[in-house]
Amino acid sequence: MHFMKQHIFKAALFSFILCVAACGKDNYDAPQSRLTGKVTYNGQAVGVKGSNQSVYLQLWQDGYATRTPINVYVTQDGSFSAELFDGTYKLVSTSGNGPWVSKQDTVIVQVKGNTTVDYPVTPYYTVSNISYDLNDKTLTASFDVTGIDESHAIEYATLMVNDTKFVEIGQNIHSIEKAGVSVGHVELSMDVTDDLAESRALFARVAIKIEGITEGVYDTQVEQLK
Amino acid sequence: MRKIYISLTCVLILLSSGCSKFLERESQSILDDNQVYSDVNMINSLLANFYGRIVWGQNLTNSGSFTYLDEAGYSSGGPNTMQTYPDDLWRVYDYTLIRNLNQFLVGIRSDAATTLDPIVRDHMEGEARFIRAWTYFNMCRSLGGMPIVGDEVFDYDQNTDVSTLQIPRSTEAELYDYIISECTAIAQLLPDDPQSNTNAARANKWAALTLKARAALYAGSIAKYNYKTPDVKTAGNEVGIPAAKAPEYYQIAYDAAQEIIKGGKYRLYNENADKGRNFYEAICVKGSPEVIWAKDYIYPGQTHGFTNNNIASSVRGDIDANIMTPVLNLVEAFEYKDNRDGTLKTKDANGNYIYYENPADLFANKDPRLYGTVIYSGADFRGATITYQAGIKVLEGGTLKNVTGVPGEVDKKYSMIVTGQDGPTTSSDQFVNKTGFNVRKFIDENRDASTRGRGSEMWFVQMRYAEVLMIAAESALELGKAQSEVTGYVNQIRDRAGIQSLNQVTLDDIIQENRVEFAFENHRWWDLKRWRVAHEIWNGSSSNYNATHYALFPYKIYAPGSPNDGKWVFDKQKASHSVYPRNFRYQNYYNFIDQGWINSNPTLVRNPYQ
Numbered sequence: 001m002h003f004m005k006q007h008i009f010k011a012a013l014f015s016f017i018l019c020v021a022a023c024g025k026d027n028y029d030a031p032q033s034r035l036t037g038k039v040t041y042n043g044q045a046v047g048v049k050g051s052n053q054s055v056y057l058q059l060w061q062d063g064y065a066t067r068t069p070i071n072v073y074v075t076q077d078g079s080f081s082a083e084l085f086d087g088t089y090k091l092v093s094t095s096g097n098g099p100w101v102s103k104q105d106t107v108i109v110q111v112k113g114n115t116t117v118d119y120p121v122t123p124y125y126t127v128s129n130i131s132y133d134l135n136d137k138t139l140t141a142s143f144d145v146t147g148i149d150e151s152h153a154i155e156y157a158t159l160m161v162n163d164t165k166f167v168e169i170g171q172n173i174h175s176i177e178k179a180g181v182s183v184g185h186v187e188l189s190m191d192v193t194d195d196l197a198e199s200r201a202l203f204a205r206v207a208i209k210i211e212g213i214t215e216g217v218y219d220t221q222v223e224q225l226k
Numbered sequence: 227m228r229k230i231y232i233s234l235t236c237v238l239i240l241l242s243s244g245c246s247k248f249l250e251r252e253s254q255s256i257l258d259d260n261q262v263y264s265d266v267n268m269i270n271s272l273l274a275n276f277y278g279r280i281v282w283g284q285n286l287t288n289s290g291s292f293t294y295l296d297e298a299g300y301s302s303g304g305p306n307t308m309q310t311y312p313d314d315l316w317r318v319y320d321y322t323l324i325r326n327l328n329q330f331l332v333g334i335r336s337d338a339a340t341t342l343d344p345i346v347r348d349h350m351e352g353e354a355r356f357i358r359a360w361t362y363f364n365m366c367r368s369l370g371g372m373p374i375v376g377d378e379v380f381d382y383d384q385n386t387d388v389s390t391l392q393i394p395r396s397t398e399a400e401l402y403d404y405i406i407s408e409c410t411a412i413a414q415l416l417p418d419d420p421q422s423n424t425n426a427a428r429a430n431k432w433a434a435l436t437l438k439a440r441a442a443l444y445a446g447s448i449a450k451y452n453y454k455t456p457d458v459k460t461a462g463n464e465v466g467i468p469a470a471k472a473p474e475y476y477q478i479a480y481d482a483a484q485e486i487i488k489g490g491k492y493r494l495y496n497e498n499a500d501k502g503r504n505f506y507e508a509i510c511v512k513g514s515p516e517v518i519w520a521k522d523y524i525y526p527g528q529t530h531g532f533t534n535n536n537i538a539s540s541v542r543g544d545i546d547a548n549i550m551t552p553v554l555n556l557v558e559a560f561e562y563k564d565n566r567d568g569t570l571k572t573k574d575a576n577g578n579y580i581y582y583e584n585p586a587d588l589f590a591n592k593d594p595r596l597y598g599t600v601i602y603s604g605a606d607f608r609g610a611t612i613t614y615q616a617g618i619k620v621l622e623g624g625t626l627k628n629v630t631g632v633p634g635e636v637d638k639k640y641s642m643i644v645t646g647q648d649g650p651t652t653s654s655d656q657f658v659n660k661t662g663f664n665v666r667k668f669i670d671e672n673r674d675a676s677t678r679g680r681g682s683e684m685w686f687v688q689m690r691y692a693e694v695l696m697i698a699a700e701s702a703l704e705l706g707k708a709q710s711e712v713t714g715y716v717n718q719i720r721d722r723a724g725i726q727s728l729n730q731v732t733l734d735d736i737i738q739e740n741r742v743e744f745a746f747e748n749h750r751w752w753d754l755k756r757w758r759v760a761h762e763i764w765n766g767s768s769s770n771y772n773a774t775h776y777a778l779f780p781y782k783i784y785a786p787g788s789p790n791d792g793k794w795v796f797d798k799q800k801a802s803h804s805v806y807p808r809n810f811r812y813q814n815y816y817n818f819i820d821q822g823w824i825n826s827n828p829t830l831v832r833n834p835y836q
Contacts, residue, residue, distance in 0.1 A: 051309075052309045052310060054310070065825075066822075066825035067821070067825065068821050068825075069821065094835060094836060095457075095834070095835060096457055096812060096813065096834060096835040097813075097835060169766060169767060170309070170766040170767060170768055170806060170807050170809050171309070171768070171806065172768060173768075175767075175768070175769055177767070177769070212455070212456065212457055212812070213812075214761075214766075214811040214812050214813070
């Protein structure tokens with residue numbers, strides 16, 4: 001019996017050493033480097049929907065037999081970020097995804113430690129000089145629409161309010177849509193009495209929906225009304 | 227110790243010498259091709275396996291699949307927070323099945339099968355090719371043109387040049403052409419007698435022709451309407467069909483539909499004077515002379531939980547109920563017998579409630595197909611009347627105040643049931659109705675079918691004669707035939723339904739007719755895609771009625787002494803458990819090609835927006 005015991009002990013010791021040794025080889029550290037940036041036009045950030053992984057860029061890395069892109073989601077103010085391993089990546093947009101002219105331009109990114117990169121795009125339209133005015137119960141938003149590439153027409157301009165910071169087409173408690181909007185100054189107003197009364201917080205945002213494109217161009221900020 | 231070793235060695239030697247033929251025996255558990263393809267029963271069981279692998283899209287084994295569109299919403303448990311359609315929704319990419327079918331074709335054409343009756347052999351080959359064509363059709367409508375591998379069975383060993391296996395995508399038109407030509411050939415092989423199989427579970431000549439007509443109609447409408455989505459195409463036409471091809475496809479669809487109509491083997495079911503009941507029986511009673519091809523289920527062994535999942539609370543046989551329930555949008559899509567606007571009249575022109583004596587009065591004169599499709603308040607099910615009661619409206623100081631309670635429990639203050647057992651409520655309780663309706667179509671009236679243990683053997687209708695008539699109507703319309711002919715087909719369906727005839731039919735009328743006739747039959751998603759209207763109807767805007775799920779909440783008036791006491795009023799409201807509007811993005815017209823497939827086959831071109 002003594003003989004057996006010794007063997008069991010040796011076997012146990014051996015497998016324990018094997019386990020400990022094996023662990024060291026299998027695991028990587030988690031990625032440490034943070035890539036951040038903005039989707040820009042002429043240096044200005046482009047506002048997008050920002051939730052539900054709707055607008056994204058993709059990071060690809062060459063040199064492996066099989067490839068899987070890393071999707072990088074763009075938030076309301078046009079910014080994005082990703083935790084990555086150091087290395088060379090290609091940053092691309094997928095055609096028809098964002099509210100900008102589809103192009104397969106690749107931005108090569110060298111990630112070494114925390115890195116910042118901007119991704120330039122050509123949006124179909126931009127909105128600027130946005131102001132919100134809450135006068136008693138009427139909310140008025142005014143802004144300027146500039147056409148950059150008018151190959152797709154404006155479907156409508158919209159002013160939306162929601163009780164969370166996510167104010168979007170499809171995610172709002174009250175909105176108005178104005179069709180037939182052309183480039184230039186736009187004013188939209190609606191009665192928000194009920195919304196102010198019923199919600200504990202209220203945020204507003206404007207957007208331009210473009211024909212043939214799922215995503216709209218949004219204000220990069222949301223305006224808190226309450 | 228040593229003795230043990232010696233005896234062990236002896237035993238080992240004995241064993242290995244004693245079984246000299248051990249490795250050369252015929253297997254008792256593996257059947258070779260010769261054995262399989264010379265026996266009708268074995269071949270049938272192979273075919274049964276294939277038939278079991280080809281139900282995709284909305285179907286009875288997945289109640290949630292009916293909540294994606296504008297037919298029903300999730301009703302049990304917490305709110306559903308789907309915002310957009312997944313990029314792989316109902317995607318079909320099954321080359322394993324296609325390879326298995328091609329192996330089957332090799333077997334059935336081999337010498338082993340020469341002992342079979344040649345007619346039976348043709349039937350078997352025809353069925354396998356039908357299943358293959360159906361698989362390609364499902365791939366094509368979800369992904370566009372995909373690799374066509376013909377009859378070849380691909381094998382791989384270490385000497386194989388991988389690039390010979392990497393077949394590029396066909397164009398969308400080529401794949402539809404392949405399906406159409408296969409169906410033409412298959413129709414020659416298959417029996418033309420609908421009685422040749424039980425419960426329409428196996429494909430016959432008419433199923434092949436229906437698939438041919440449907441494929442041609444899909445191709446024709448994509449060719450005609452893809453101008454509406456100019457960005458939904460690829461440079462190599464893997465997605466997108468040139469407009470010039472539309473008339474050719476519509477003609478094929480028209481001719482195939484005519485062949486089925488003239489064949490005279492099927493007809494619209496019209497046996498019951500109660501039109502609502504008649505519509506239910508046409509689709510849900512096995513043996514209906516209208517059903518061309520169905521996925522059949524049988525107890526014991528092959529059953530599903532659709533009845534168990536979706537039955538109304540008061541008639542359930544188990545704990546489960548109300549997993550998905552129809553939305554008001556679908557109910558209002560059903561016309562009135564003599565009025566094409568199906569909007570339910572809950573308020574008068576001044577915005578005041580209309581008071582109804584009985585809940586069912588609200589639905590008086592609706593298209594009887596509503597009864598056959600949906601259980602509404604006041605309708606019967608299995609002899610019981612189903613009444614939906616969200617609560618009571620109490621008259622206090624001239625205004626009505628909503629009072630709700632626990633479903634089915636007597637409220638102490640009012641000493642009556644305030645919220646009915648069948649709901650609806652806006653709570654997140656499990657198995658409690660949230661929309662004010664239940665499904666009737668495909669719900670089994672056998673009480674035991676609603677239990678978890680047994681399940682239901684209700685079939686799922688894949689093709690029926692009404693669709694052939696609608697294909698005839700749509701293709702005739704698109705080919706510019708006389709309105710008298712187009713309306714003729716549509717009015718056959720409307721007469722059977724029990725609603726007024728039409729003098730004039732447009733594409734919008736066909737969209738409308740398909741919606742109500744084929745609700746819950748896995749048509750609408752594919753229809754709206756091929757007409758390129760899905761992104762307009764489900765535009766993701768919460769102010770758009772068509773994109774947002776609505777519920778109907780019936781309330782009983784509690785106003786003792788008032789003439790309206792005990793009467794019913796109805797509130798239309800956004801469905802509490804479908805939080806976001808339906809948002810069909812341009813990228814949903816075709817599913818994404820999986821990156822894993824591209825890694826295996828780099829010749830695959832990506833789909834638009836990908």
